[in-house]
Amino acid sequence: MAIRLWVHCNCLKHGKYKPLPKEINSFVKIEDNSCYFSYPETKPDQLPTEEIVDRYEKEWIIFQDWKNNACKHGNNFTLEEITIGQWSLNVLDYALSKLPSGYNDLQALDSFYINLNGEIYETSSDNGLFSPLECKEFISDIKGFNKKVKTSQLSMVCIEDCDNNYEFQKTIEGRLKWLAGYDKFTLKFDENGFIILRDNRDNVYEDDVIFRSKYFSQKETAEINEEGITRWKIIDIESGKEYLTDGEHLEYRNQKKAKQKWIIPDRIKVKIRKATPADFEYLTKPLEAVFSASVRSGNFVFIG
Numbered sequence: 462m463a464i465r466l467w468v469h470c471n472c473l474k475h476g477k478y479k480p481l482p483k484e485i486n487s488f489v490k491i492e493d494n495s496c497y498f499s500y501p502e503t504k505p506d507q508l509p510t511e512e513i514v515d516r517y518e519k520e521w522i523i524f525q526d527w528k529n530n531a532c533k534h535g536n537n538f539t540l541e542e543i544t545i546g547q548w549s550l551n552v553l554d555y556a557l558s559k560l561p562s563g564y565n566d567l568q569a570l571d572s573f574y575i576n577l578n579g580e581i582y583e584t585s586s587d588n589g590l591f592s593p594l595e596c597k598e599f600i601s602d603i604k605g606f607n608k609k610v611k612t613s614q615l616s617m618v619c620i621e622d623c624d625n626n627y628e629f630q631k632t633i634e635g636r637l638k639w640l641a642g643y644d645k646f647t648l649k650f651d652e653n654g655f656i657i658l659r660d661n662r663d664n665v666y667e668d669d670v671i672f673r674s675k676y677f678s679q680k681e682t683a684e685i686n687e688e689g690i691t692r693w694k695i696i697d698i699e700s701g702k703e704y705l706t707d708g709e710h711l712e713y714r715n716q717k718k719a720k721q722k723w724i725i726p727d728r729i730k731v732k733i734r735k736a737t738p739a740d741f742e743y744l745t746k747p748l749e750a751v752f753s754a755s756v757r758s759g760n761f762v763f764i765g
């Protein structure tokens with residue numbers, strides 16, 4: 462599950478938009494900085510005629526096209542929009558529970574709540590909205606969260622390409638992270654190392670652990686399994702223990718380099734280091750952007 466937060470611009474309110482196409486005039490209602498597409502009002506108990514229904518369907522498409530290009534912000538008069546995945550929220554929640562005076566409650570991360578700096582924010586209405594005033598508070602709480610992370614004992618577990626020391630996966634110590642799932646195997650990691658598990662299960666049962674290592678290499682072999690997939694050899698560098706996979710191996714794309722192709726690292730390390738505010742930027746930066754847009758425009762943050 463993911464949640465989406467967005468803020469509308471003021472172009473509708475200030476009349477700074479492309480004129481409405483004539484044919485959709487009777488269906489569109491503009492109020493403040495929102496626009497609605499609906500049937501023209503009919504008498505009570507009177508159903509829209511077939512002709513109206515027909516027009517509605519055709520003109521709905523024209524409306525969509527218009528509102529996605531009607532102002533310089535495009536995208537349905539949206540100033541800022543972000544989508545946050547459940548994993549990101551879970552990691553944030555876990556980090557908060559480990560921080561001094563943290564709050565530990567996954568329930569708090571329902572669609573209509575955001576949990577920052579150890580506090581829970583409930584939206585100000587049932588519609589799922591945050592006011593610009595609340596947003597101002599959230600921004601200062603993000604700063605507080607960053608400060609707390611800096612001084613905390615929070616640790617990150619990272620999977621690193623030994624050739625260039627690039628961390629291509631990370632999780633918080635104590636939180637197992639799922640990397641990939643296949644028919645027969647699942648790849649995961651935590652502070653105890655990278656693991657290959659039999660079956661695709663949520664929990665780690667020691668009996669199901671086929672391979673575990675904190676420092677290993679991976680090599681493509683000449684062997685092909687019955688499904689025609691090239692098998693890979695994964696070797697724990699310290700013990701020399703080997704495991705032949707049915708194609709499973711690790712690869713990544715360097716997030717900092719645009720257009721980079723997939724990289725298959727030769728040697729991989731699982732390391733633990735102190736967490737920094739930068740580890741949570743993937744979440745705090747977009748949240749800050751959407752909250753700032755609300756403060757700037759004076760408009761509410763919508764949540765869906």
Ligand SMILES: [Zn+2]
Nearest residue numbers: 470472532534
């Ligand atoms: Zn706009």
